[in-house]
Structure formats: C-alpha cells, structure tokens
Amino acid sequence: MTITTQTSPLVKAEGITKIFGTGDKEMVALSGLNLEVKEGEFLSLLGPSGCGKSTALNIMGGLLRATEGTITFGGEPMTEPRRQIGMMFQQAVMFPWRTTLENVLLPVEIFGESKKEFKPKAQELLSMVGISEFENSYPWQLSGGMQQRAALARVLLHDPKLLLLDEPFGALDEFTRETMNQELLRLQNYANSTAVLVTHNITEAVFMSDRIAVMSARPGRLVGILEVPFDRPRRPELQTTNDFIKLVAEARSMLELQ
Amino acid sequence: MTLIASPPPGAKATRNHPKKESLFQRIRNGSAWITILTIVVIVVLWQIIPQTGLINRVLFPTFTDTVAAFVQLLGSSYWWGDLTKTMSAVGIAWVIGVAFGFAMGVALGTSPFVRTAITPYAIAVQALPKVVLAPLLIGWLGFGSESKIALAVIICFFPVWIDTMVGLSLPSANEFKLLQSLKASKRQVFLKLQLPTAIPLIMVGVKHALLLAFTGVIVAEILAASDGGLGTLAKEFASQLNMGMTYAVVFVVVIIAVTLVSIADVVERRVVFWSEESRARKR
Amino acid sequence: MTRTEGIAQVAISNTPKARRKKAAPYLLTIALAPFILFVWWLSTDVLKAVPPILLPTPGSVIEAFPRVVGAAGFGDQVLRTLTEIAGGFALGGAIGFLLGILLSTSSRLRSAYLPFLSALEAIPTVILAPIIIAWIGFGIEGKILQAAIACFYAVFITTLSGLGLAEPNAINLMRSLRASRWQIMFKVKVPIALPVIFGGLQLGATTAIIGAIVSEFIGATGGLGYLMLRYRSSFNTPSYWVIIFIFLAIGLVVYLTIWWLEKKFVFWRSASINRPDLEKQ
Structure with missing residues (x-):
C-alpha cells in the first residue's frame, strides 16, 4: 500500500510549541511543530531522547495541552482524550490485581459499558494476539512480551481510529520486540486504524512506517519527513535489502545533520 | 521473611513525602493564604467559643488566656x-x-x-x-x-x-x-x-x-x-x-x-x- | 520498597534441597525458645541475679496465670482494653486515610497543611494525656481518643505517600481512557498504595495499643493497664507479668491479622516479587 495524498489528514498539528515550567526552569520541549497524520498511514516520530517526540504524542492524545498552536483530530480541535484514540506506553501498564482479561476490559469499565457484552470480543482479541490461554492469569505470571500483547488487545477493544504508540516495545528484548512489531503491523492492518509510533530506533522506524517524521533535540523540532515506499505486508527479510539499508542511512544522516 | 520489612514503615514512608516548599513558593502558589486563613479561623473560634459558655471556660481557656499563660511560663x-x-x-x-x-x-x-x-x-x-x-x-x-x-x-x-x-x-x-x-x-x-x-x-x-x-x-x-x-x-x-x-x-x-x-x-x-x-x- | 525486595529476592527456587536450606534458620528459631526460657529460669530461680520485683521466676508466672485469668471480671477488663484499642485504631485510621486521600488530590492543600500535620510525627502524643483526662475524664472515650491521636499520623502519611506511587504511565493510560479523578483514585492509586498503607496500619495499630495502655496507666477505672497498676501496688509481680504476656499476645494477634489481611488484599505483591522468570516467548 502506498499513501495516496488525496486523503484528508486525520490529525493536523500547526505550530505546536510546548513549554514546561516557568522562569529559570523554563524548558522548551517542542518548538513550532507542523505535522499531518493521514488516515490509514503508519507514521513514526523518530529522534534522540529529549526531542519532544513523546510530548508531541501526548498532545495528539489530548493528555497535554500545547502552549501555542492548534491541533485537530478529524477536523475538530483536540482538548481532551477521546475514545477513538488508543494509547500504548513503554510499560504495558497491566494492573497486577486484575487478571489479563480484566485488564483488557478496563476501558469498558471506565466507559461505563457492559463487561458481559464486551467479553467475547476481548477473548477474541486475546486469542488473536496469541495469549487466550492466559486470560485468567495475572500479569505477573506473564512475560513482558505477553503483557504487551495483552495491552495490544486492550487498546484495540474499542476499534480506535488512531493508535498512539509511545515506544511500546522499548522495554522488551530485541527478539521479542521484532515479533511484536510484526504483530503490531498485522493488527493495525486488521483494525484498519491509523498509527503514530514514537521511537529512537532507526531500523524500527524504517521497517514499520509509511512516513517518518525526523526530529531533533533542544528544542524539539521537526527536521524533515522521510517517505518509506516499501510494499506491505513487510517481511523481516526486507531489512537486509539494499534499498532498506539506504533508507536507514538516509534517516541517520538526517538525524546527524543537526 | 518479608514480615520484618514492616516494622517502621512510617519512618520509611516519610522519606518520599512530598517535598517541603519554601515560604516564598508557598506565598506564590497561594497555599500560604490557606494556612494563614486556617490559623485565623482556629484562633477566632478558640477565642470565642469558651466565652459563649457552650463549653467550660476552666477546661477550655480562650486563646488570649492561653497566650498569657505561655508568656507567664x-x-x-x-x-x-x-x-x-x-x-x-x-x-x-x-x-x-x-x-x-x-x-x-x-x-x-x-x-x-x-x-x-x-x-x-x-x-x-x-x-x-x-x-x-x-x-x-x-x-x-x-x-x-x-x-x-x-x-x-x-x-x-x-x-x-x-x-x-x-x-x-x-x-x-x-x-x-x-x-x-x-x-x-x-x-x-x-x-x-x-x-x-x-x-x-x-x-x-x-x-x-x-x-x-x-x-x-x-x-x-x-x-x-x-x-x-x-x-x-x-x-x-x-x-x-x-x-x-x-x-x-x-x-x-x-x-x-x-x-x-x-x-x-x-x-x-x-x-x-x-x-x-x-x-x-x-x- | 527496596527493603522488602532486598529480603524477598532470596526465596525463589523450590527444590527439596532449596526448601531444606530455607528451613534451616527456623530450626535455630525453634531452638532459641527453650534457650531463652532457660536463661530466664537460670537468672531468676537459680542465680537470683535479677530482682524478683522486676522479673519473677518462670514458675511463679505460670502459677499466677490461672489466678489472673480466672479472677472475677477479668474478661470485662480485657474487653474494655480491646474496645479502646479497636475504637482508637478505627477512628484514627479512618481519619488518617481520608485526610491522606484529600491532601493527595491538591498540591495546594498539601503545602498548606502538611507542615502542621508533619509536626504530629515529632510530637510524643502521650503529652496530651493529662489534657484529655482533664477534658473528658477517666472513661473509655478518653482512651479511644488518645489511641486515635497516637495512630492517626502513621496511617495518614503512608496513605499520602502511597498515593503518589502510581507510575505516570498508569495515570496516562487512565487519562487516555477519559477516566474521572475518582476512577483514577480508586482503580489505580489506592490499590497501588495498599502495600504502603498496610505498613502504616501495622505501625498505627502498634501505636494505638501504646496510646491506650499509657492512657490507662495515667488514670482509669478499668482495663488491663488499670489491673497492672493494682498488681504492682500489691507487689504481685508474677500476675503483672501474666498481663505483659497477654499484651504480647494482643500485639501479635493484631500484627498477624493485619499481615494476613495484607496477604489477602495485596496478593499480587508478594507473588509478583517472587515471580519466577517465565521464559520469553
């Protein structure tokens, strides 16, 4: 799938600046970010730590308010979290006093909906991410990768239009991480949702994305956008092709240019 | 074995309590005014209630009586x-x-x-x-x-x-x-x-x-x-x-x-x- | 946190050999009991190194036991002291918990009131006993109040600091789901705080017991503390020691009850610490 430029942007950020603290302790986390996220695409925010990529993601998710600039989701201004947006974080955030299934059903509880109604869907999602036999286990009986699989099931439960992923597999080991990335691509395609991934791993960004927004640190700003033309579904072998390596090199040089 | 971890948790818990702030910070974020207001309310009540006769003035002396006693001490x-x-x-x-x-x-x-x-x-x-x-x-x-x-x-x-x-x-x-x-x-x-x-x-x-x-x-x-x-x-x-x-x-x-x-x-x-x-x- | 984990890390493997190795120290524990008893007997009965007014012989304490427990009205005295402890603990604990929740919701309230409440950490609350007695007399209400004041702070401060323990990402997840403040409080912050709050309850229970006893010592018309003073003034030290052992039993029962409740309610904690590393899939 190549991106068609005709689709209207799902998220549109204009001149986003975020300043934390005041006076001497003032810290510009993000400076004048302009970014569009198109419907159905997989976009990565790539940059070193401190480049404000997580801040940008949190603003998109409505967890933070921008100091300056506007941000819209489906044409409407973002002021608070929305149901159509699902977020994943570096930790799986599984509550240890809930079973895996109960953790997956957490959003239902908070939205005040019927758990009974959503239970079959939650179980289906759990089997889709391959951990259905653990639905009654507690998170601490699961490995880190399995916990993130459950978190994936949780975030997909309400068919989000937009997935905001803050280095969701950053705490996992390299092998698990690669499997999980594959899994993520498969599910994003299945759920037909748009995804924004925050990462500092160049290879991962190139492998996963349709477009990469390369960012620089202090203050956080956008350096440029890199189009990734590879077909989907993407196979691990892609990573050894010359085109892939070239793109990785290009992304690296954009990062180092600053 | 973990039993012994519990004895003085209060002392341990005090370590990660919220940071103490300077007086200046507290004036700026408005909390100093809450403090002052609370103290004033308490002192006024302390002064007035014993005088109303609702409670025994011998057992509950007024604020000024208490201050006088403190000065005397x-x-x-x-x-x-x-x-x-x-x-x-x-x-x-x-x-x-x-x-x-x-x-x-x-x-x-x-x-x-x-x-x-x-x-x-x-x-x-x-x-x-x-x-x-x-x-x-x-x-x-x-x-x-x-x-x-x-x-x-x-x-x-x-x-x-x-x-x-x-x-x-x-x-x-x-x-x-x-x-x-x-x-x-x-x-x-x-x-x-x-x-x-x-x-x-x-x-x-x-x-x-x-x-x-x-x-x-x-x-x-x-x-x-x-x-x-x-x-x-x-x-x-x-x-x-x-x-x-x-x-x-x-x-x-x-x-x-x-x-x-x-x-x-x-x-x-x-x-x-x-x-x-x-x-x-x-x- | 590090404190528990540092100790708990030891116990993971479960082979018979490892289990035997784990049990070995407890053999010493068991062996120590008769040894302590022996030292007590030796120093009092045989060597007479300790004045009997301070520590009587083991035999005399055992002899005194049925007399003390069988005395008329003994049950009422126990009940009275237990009521004081339980009442004070419930009152002080409830206020401490609620105040901890209240202050955790607003940094402004926290910086306005925490300095005053922190003073309670420092104050030996027993100094208030004469005032409390002057105010409300020698009755049971004063003892409950004293115990409540004694245990309030531990529950309050552990609740407050425990509620700050939730990971930012856990809060962010809840916020991204549009959870309300109270949903975040009771579905995330309070459960995460529970292990710390239980620590506070443990400490609070101990201090509530102390508050009740001291209050009874200073002036009471009944209760175990009152009984102790009567035995002491008649130089009946063995009977006095019987009540010390009863207090030891009360302390242990309270301790183990709270410990058991913690295991029940915070089942995930010790389990997650001792989790054997599952193989990565």
Whole structure:
C-alpha cells in the first residue's frame, strides 16, 4: 500500500510549541511543530531522547495541552482524550490485581459499558494476539512480551481510529520486540486504524512506517519527513535489502545533520 | 521473611513525602493564604467559643488566656530544672539506645542465617507494647531519672536494631559478587559495602529512636510524679485544672520535638547526601 | 520498597534441597525458645541475679496465670482494653486515610497543611494525656481518643505517600481512557498504595495499643493497664507479668491479622516479587 495524498489528514498539528515550567526552569520541549497524520498511514516520530517526540504524542492524545498552536483530530480541535484514540506506553501498564482479561476490559469499565457484552470480543482479541490461554492469569505470571500483547488487545477493544504508540516495545528484548512489531503491523492492518509510533530506533522506524517524521533535540523540532515506499505486508527479510539499508542511512544522516 | 520489612514503615514512608516548599513558593502558589486563613479561623473560634459558655471556660481557656499563660511560663524560671531533666534523660537514653540497637543489628544482621532465625523474635519484640514495663521499672528503679532512661532505652533501641539489621541485607547479589571477585575479606565486605549501603536506613532508625526516647521519658515522667520533668509538670498543672499552663507546657514539648526532628532531618541529609542525590536524579 | 525486595529476592527456587536450606534458620528459631526460657529460669530461680520485683521466676508466672485469668471480671477488663484499642485504631485510621486521600488530590492543600500535620510525627502524643483526662475524664472515650491521636499520623502519611506511587504511565493510560479523578483514585492509586498503607496500619495499630495502655496507666477505672497498676501496688509481680504476656499476645494477634489481611488484599505483591522468570516467548 502506498499513501495516496488525496486523503484528508486525520490529525493536523500547526505550530505546536510546548513549554514546561516557568522562569529559570523554563524548558522548551517542542518548538513550532507542523505535522499531518493521514488516515490509514503508519507514521513514526523518530529522534534522540529529549526531542519532544513523546510530548508531541501526548498532545495528539489530548493528555497535554500545547502552549501555542492548534491541533485537530478529524477536523475538530483536540482538548481532551477521546475514545477513538488508543494509547500504548513503554510499560504495558497491566494492573497486577486484575487478571489479563480484566485488564483488557478496563476501558469498558471506565466507559461505563457492559463487561458481559464486551467479553467475547476481548477473548477474541486475546486469542488473536496469541495469549487466550492466559486470560485468567495475572500479569505477573506473564512475560513482558505477553503483557504487551495483552495491552495490544486492550487498546484495540474499542476499534480506535488512531493508535498512539509511545515506544511500546522499548522495554522488551530485541527478539521479542521484532515479533511484536510484526504483530503490531498485522493488527493495525486488521483494525484498519491509523498509527503514530514514537521511537529512537532507526531500523524500527524504517521497517514499520509509511512516513517518518525526523526530529531533533533542544528544542524539539521537526527536521524533515522521510517517505518509506516499501510494499506491505513487510517481511523481516526486507531489512537486509539494499534499498532498506539506504533508507536507514538516509534517516541517520538526517538525524546527524543537526 | 518479608514480615520484618514492616516494622517502621512510617519512618520509611516519610522519606518520599512530598517535598517541603519554601515560604516564598508557598506565598506564590497561594497555599500560604490557606494556612494563614486556617490559623485565623482556629484562633477566632478558640477565642470565642469558651466565652459563649457552650463549653467550660476552666477546661477550655480562650486563646488570649492561653497566650498569657505561655508568656507567664516563659517569664518564670522554676521550670528550667524540669526542662533540663527531661532533655538530659532523652539525650542519655537516645545515645544508649542507638549504641545498643546498632550493636545488636550488627551482631544479628551480618549473617543472613542468623537474621532469618531471629526474625520471629524481632516481630515479637515489636508487637509487645514496651510501655507495659513502665510501672515495673519505676517500681524497681524508683522515681529518679534512672527509670525514665531505662524505659526510653527499651522503647528506642528497637528501630535502630531492625533498621541496621535490614540495612545490612540490602546490598544486591551483584554488589557482593563484585567484592568477592576482588577477594575482599568479610570485614571489608562489611565496612565497604554493607555498612555504607545500610547507613541511610540506619539514619531513619536513629531519627525514629530520638522521637521514641522522648516519648519514653515523657511517659515515665507522667507516671512517676516526684522527680520532675516536663511530663510531670503538664500532669500537675492539669490536675490543678490550670489548663492554660498545661497547654503552655505541651506547647513547649511540641516546639522541642519539632526542633529536634528538623535538626535530625538536616543531619540526615548531610550524612546520607548520596542517597538524597540519587533519589533526586531518579525523579 | 527496596527493603522488602532486598529480603524477598532470596526465596525463589523450590527444590527439596532449596526448601531444606530455607528451613534451616527456623530450626535455630525453634531452638532459641527453650534457650531463652532457660536463661530466664537460670537468672531468676537459680542465680537470683535479677530482682524478683522486676522479673519473677518462670514458675511463679505460670502459677499466677490461672489466678489472673480466672479472677472475677477479668474478661470485662480485657474487653474494655480491646474496645479502646479497636475504637482508637478505627477512628484514627479512618481519619488518617481520608485526610491522606484529600491532601493527595491538591498540591495546594498539601503545602498548606502538611507542615502542621508533619509536626504530629515529632510530637510524643502521650503529652496530651493529662489534657484529655482533664477534658473528658477517666472513661473509655478518653482512651479511644488518645489511641486515635497516637495512630492517626502513621496511617495518614503512608496513605499520602502511597498515593503518589502510581507510575505516570498508569495515570496516562487512565487519562487516555477519559477516566474521572475518582476512577483514577480508586482503580489505580489506592490499590497501588495498599502495600504502603498496610505498613502504616501495622505501625498505627502498634501505636494505638501504646496510646491506650499509657492512657490507662495515667488514670482509669478499668482495663488491663488499670489491673497492672493494682498488681504492682500489691507487689504481685508474677500476675503483672501474666498481663505483659497477654499484651504480647494482643500485639501479635493484631500484627498477624493485619499481615494476613495484607496477604489477602495485596496478593499480587508478594507473588509478583517472587515471580519466577517465565521464559520469553
């Protein structure tokens, strides 16, 4: 799938600046970010730590308010979290006093909906991410990768239009991480949702994305956008092709240019 | 085994309490005004309610009566002896208690085997409210300062003992391995790894011991009336229904206690600067 | 946190050999009990090194036991003391918990009131006993109040600091789901705080017991503390020691009850610490 430029942007950020603290302790986390996220695409925010990529993601998710600039989701201004947006974080955030299934059903509880109604869907999602036999286990009986699989099931439960992923597999080991990335691509395609991934791993960004927004640190700003033309579904072998390596090199040089 | 982790959690919990702010910060974020308003409301109620006759004015003197009593107490000199008696007993008991607790912690805490074996007894010692011994000690040692000190030592050595014992167990397996790889002797492992790792926790115990020593001395003073001390003073004024003076003595105790804790906090921060530093960086 | 984990890390493997190795220290524990008893007997009965007014012989304490427990009205005295402890603990604990929740919701309230409440950490609350007695007399209400004041702070401060322990990401997840403040409080913050709050309850229970006893010592018309003073004034030290052991039993029962409740309610904690590393899939 190549991106068609005709689709209207799902998220549109204009001149986003975020300043934390005041006076001497003032810290510009993000400076004048302009970014569009198109419907159905997989976009990565790539940059070193401190480049404000997580801040940008949190603003998109409505967890933070921008100091300056506007941000819209489906044409409407973002002021608070929305149901159509699902977020994943570096930790799986599984509550240890809930079973895996109960953790997956957490959003239902908070939205005040019927758990009974959503239970079959939650179980289906759990089997889709391959951990259905653990639905009654507690998170601490699961490995880190399995916990993130459950978190994936949780975030997909309400068919989000937009997935905001803050280095969701950053705490996992390299092998698990690669499997999980594959899994993520498969599910994003299945759920037909748009995804924004925050990462500092160049290879991962190139492998996963349709477009990469390369960012620089202090203050956080956008350096440029890199189009990734590879077909989907993407196979691990892609990573050894010359085109892939070239793109990785290009992304690296954009990062180092600053 | 995890049982022993619980004894003085209050002391531990105080470590990660919300940071104290400067007066300036508090004025700027508006909290100082809440504080001032609350104090004003309390003082006004304190002043007015006893005058309305709703409650007995003898038992609940007005704010101004209380202030007058406090000034009177500060202006007179007869209670200086009581103050000295209380404070010297607290100081002596604290030093003995800390030394005793530390020695016990080292003796029983260096070996994991002994530590585990002794744990149920430590729990029993913790579960026993040690003030039950007060009347016995007073009966045996008499009304003098010996009984006060004895009670305070028995009450205050415990947290130092436990915190030393637990602190010595804190170094991680890797840290032990590093020293083993350097062929460190047992003594070196103790001095260079276990003790430094334990010190932040020991300091918490030492601070806690100071408060408990104070409590122990006051309890003994209230129970054994003839030797004097701030506890005795408060009890005597209260039994004469001279409530203004009773409040004044209690107020003196509060001031001393808060001052002692503040000093202990400063000392603690100086001694275990690295732990403060690493905590700040983790944030 | 490090404190528990540092100790708990030891126990993971479950082979018979490892289990035997784990049990070995407790053999010493058991062996120590008769040894302590022996030292007590030796120093009092044989060597007479300890004055009997302080520590009587083991035999005399055992002899006194049925007399003390069988005395008329003994049950009422126990009940009275237990009521004081339970009442004070419930009152002080409830206020401490609620105030901890209240202050955790607003940094402004926290910086306005925390300095005053922190003073309670420092104050030996027993100094208030003469005032409380002057106010409300020798009755049971005063003892409950004294116990409540004694245990309030531990529960309050552990609740407050425990509520700050939730990971930012856990809060962010809840916020991204549009959870309300109270949903975040009771579905995330309170459960995460529970282990710390239980620590506070443990400490608070101990201090409540102390508050009740001291209060009874200073002036009471009944209760175990009152009984102790009567035994002491008649130089009946063995009977006095019987009540010390009863207090030890009360302390242990309270301790183990709270410990058991913690295991029940915070089942995930010790389990997650001792979790054997599952193989990565």
